Amino acid sequence: MKLIACVNHVPDTAAKINVAAGGTSIDKNGVNFVINPYDEFAVEECLRLKEKNGGEVVAVSVGSDAHKETLRKALAMGADKAVLLKTDDDRDSFGIASALAGYIKEQSPDLVLFGKQSVDGDDAAVGGMVAELLGLPSVTVVVGLAIDGSSVTAEREIEGGKETVKASLPCVITAQKGLNEPRYPSLKGIMGAKSKPIEERPAATVPARVQVVGMKKPAAKAAGKIVGTDATAVPELVRLLHEEAKVI
Amino acid sequence: MKILVLAEQRDGKLRKSSAEAVRAARTLADQTSGEVIALVVGPSGSGAAAETGGYGAHRALTVDAPQVAAYSTTAWTKATAEVAVAVGANAVILSATSLGKDLAPRVAVRLQAGLAADCTALRLDGGAIIATRPVYAGKALTDIRITTPVQIYTLRPNVFTSGASSGGAAPVQTQAVAFTDADTAVRVTDVQMGSGKLDVAEADIVVSGGRGLKAPENFKMIEELAAALHGAVGASRAVVDAGWRPHAEQVGQTGKTVSPTLYVAVAVSGAIQHLAGMSSSKYIVAINKDKDAPIFQVADYGIVGDAFEVVPALAAEVKKLTGGA
Ligand SMILES: Cc1cc2nc3c(=O)[nH]c(=O)nc-3n(C[C@H](O)[C@H](O)[C@H](O)COP(=O)(O)OP(=O)(O)OC[C@H]3O[C@@H](n4cnc5c(N)ncnc54)[C@H](O)[C@@H]3O)c2cc1C
Ligand SMILES: Nc1ncnc2c1ncn2[C@@H]1O[C@H](COP(=O)(O)O)[C@@H](O)[C@H]1O
Numbered sequence: 001m002k003l004i005a006c007v008n009h010v011p012d013t014a015a016k017i018n019v020a021a022g023g024t025s026i027d028k029n030g031v032n033f034v035i036n037p038y039d040e041f042a043v044e045e046c047l048r049l050k051e052k053n054g055g056e057v058v059a060v061s062v063g064s065d066a067h068k069e070t071l072r073k074a075l076a077m078g079a080d081k082a083v084l085l086k087t088d089d090d091r092d093s094f095g096i097a098s099a100l101a102g103y104i105k106e107q108s109p110d111l112v113l114f115g116k117q118s119v120d121g122d123d124a125a126v127g128g129m130v131a132e133l134l135g136l137p138s139v140t141v142v143v144g145l146a147i148d149g150s151s152v153t154a155e156r157e158i159e160g161g162k163e164t165v166k167a168s169l170p171c172v173i174t175a176q177k178g179l180n181e182p183r184y185p186s187l188k189g190i191m192g193a194k195s196k197p198i199e200e201r202p203a204a205t206v207p208a209r210v211q212v213v214g215m216k217k218p219a220a221k222a223a224g225k226i227v228g229t230d231a232t233a234v235p236e237l238v239r240l241l242h243e244e245a246k247v248i
Numbered sequence: 249m250k251i252l253v254l255a256e257q258r259d260g261k262l263r264k265s266s267a268e269a270v271r272a273a274r275t276l277a278d279q280t281s282g283e284v285i286a287l288v289v290g291p292s293g294s295g296a297a298a299e300t301g302g303y304g305a306h307r308a309l310t311v312d313a314p315q316v317a318a319y320s321t322t323a324w325t326k327a328t329a330e331v332a333v334a335v336g337a338n339a340v341i342l343s344a345t346s347l348g349k350d351l352a353p354r355v356a357v358r359l360q361a362g363l364a365a366d367c368t369a370l371r372l373d374g375g376a377i378i379a380t381r382p383v384y385a386g387k388a389l390t391d392i393r394i395t396t397p398v399q400i401y402t403l404r405p406n407v408f409t410s411g412a413s414s415g416g417a418a419p420v421q422t423q424a425v426a427f428t429d430a431d432t433a434v435r436v437t438d439v440q441m442g443s444g445k446l447d448v449a450e451a452d453i454v455v456s457g458g459r460g461l462k463a464p465e466n467f468k469m470i471e472e473l474a475a476a477l478h479g480a481v482g483a484s485r486a487v488v489d490a491g492w493r494p495h496a497e498q499v500g501q502t503g504k505t506v507s508p509t510l511y512v513a514v515a516v517s518g519a520i521q522h523l524a525g526m527s528s529s530k531y532i533v534a535i536n537k538d539k540d541a542p543i544f545q546v547a548d549y550g551i552v553g554d555a556f557e558v559v560p561a562l563a564a565e566v567k568k569l570t571g572g573a
Contacts, residue, residue, distance in 0.1 A: 017387035128353030137434040158346040161441035209362030214391035224547040231561040238565045247510040
């Protein structure tokens, strides 16, 4: 099987976010970047499918040289090959999807895995866009995946339950937590990743469709009221919720 | 401007998030002498389609065919995009639900439209829509403008207010879409709903428990408090990772983003990733024995005390107020 995992390089979820001068992007100074948490599930699923069916796993990222760190992480986990589609622009989802779609089309993989969303822009858009650009079926927010010949059965999370979805290869899947448990790279994997080359190509460019006109931090909340220190405060809390907040 | 709203139904009733989307569309349309057209795809959609009139839709369209008898990403994409073209929509609005998020990127590409996902506010500025959307899990807010002629927005549920229905019904017409078998390349073959329990992302009241509860069986008191409040149970990642609660209940940056009217955090410390998923709740109550727990920084009301004493007392007091149930 030819398997592609699309991986993004994003601020660590514990990072404090500040707005950069200019007011349309974040200040990257001092921010630790990591592989997007959902993309680890995507890489892991590719590795498991390869272990079962044979084939090749390629990790792809669109971005600056900094994304090589995330590609190395994917290589350390066990990907065979990494490709950086290089651009220094901050792109919208369509710009990223277009670059990925061009590369993926040329490779004609059996399966392309994404994370369900990047924890930077939180768009949850790139996977579906790539699928539509390539005319491939897509199943999003997947927590269970079974491939039998060319038929795909996926479980996706919906509000209050799950649905079973059928499609066929080649196919796009976006991974949700629960799909698998990503492995930690072994020491051998980490050492090996250092010597594996990362192929670089320029990312195809399309005009942006979305423009950021402003960015700010949400207003800080006023200090709340400590109602008490034990169960005797409960009647007063309920009174406040009922009469002041009017939520119960 | 002409705005098409993809309205979702559940058991023949309009979903709350769709009522919110219709009302938000109407607010924009009123400022631009525009029109709001609701679209309901799938079987027996005419009831929900008519209901959209109560929230401001001028008219509604339904698409029904064997290919949309069950949800299909590909068939729904085609229906939404074709109807958008047929009515000449300038904007298509969906809810950022599991269905809306699944469709919006595909519909956007098909209509060569820019996408603003998971918006929490829409306003007009010189005739152009400016969408506010949280990024970095709500640690920052961006204002964005779509630069393509046709525009797609998904709206975060529970943020826009639908208001009460006027009771009016939208005139409903059926719209034909020429489906082929290729349109069901992706199709739902089975739906397994949890045991009638409310989903955290949809609930108006959420009661979450954290690691401070010490053992999975102690979630019983969280369930009881949630039941007394007619709310849903949520959880921190620590307890999900420990296997005490299912992942579907996890609130936070790598769980669900919730914005209920009331969020009660019990024995949850308030790590930055947890806050990211719930800090936009309208009212937050924290119960934690550590007065320095970060959760108190976002709480409107707090009790610095032992959950094992406070939570049962709170459930009892709420039941007193609401008369049992
Ligand atoms: C990549 C990544 C993603 C993450 N995503 C998420 C996410 O989506 N959601 C999430 O929640 N976390 C997430 N986390 C984890 C997060 O960093 C915290 O570890 C987690 O939220 C802590 O859970 P907790 O508050 O239940 O536990 P703890 O931090 O251990 O807090 C327990 C609290 O209970 C209190 N307590 C103890 N006993 C009692 C008592 N008897 N009565 C009252 N209070 C008591 C303590 O004072 C303490 O504040 C993520 C972490 C990473 C690295
Ligand atoms: N710059 C990127 N390079 C490669 N893949 C990406 C990039 N951005 C997003 N993706 C993929 O698309 C998924 C959804 O991202 P998003 O639409 O940004 O929320 C991510 O989980 C990744 O799998």
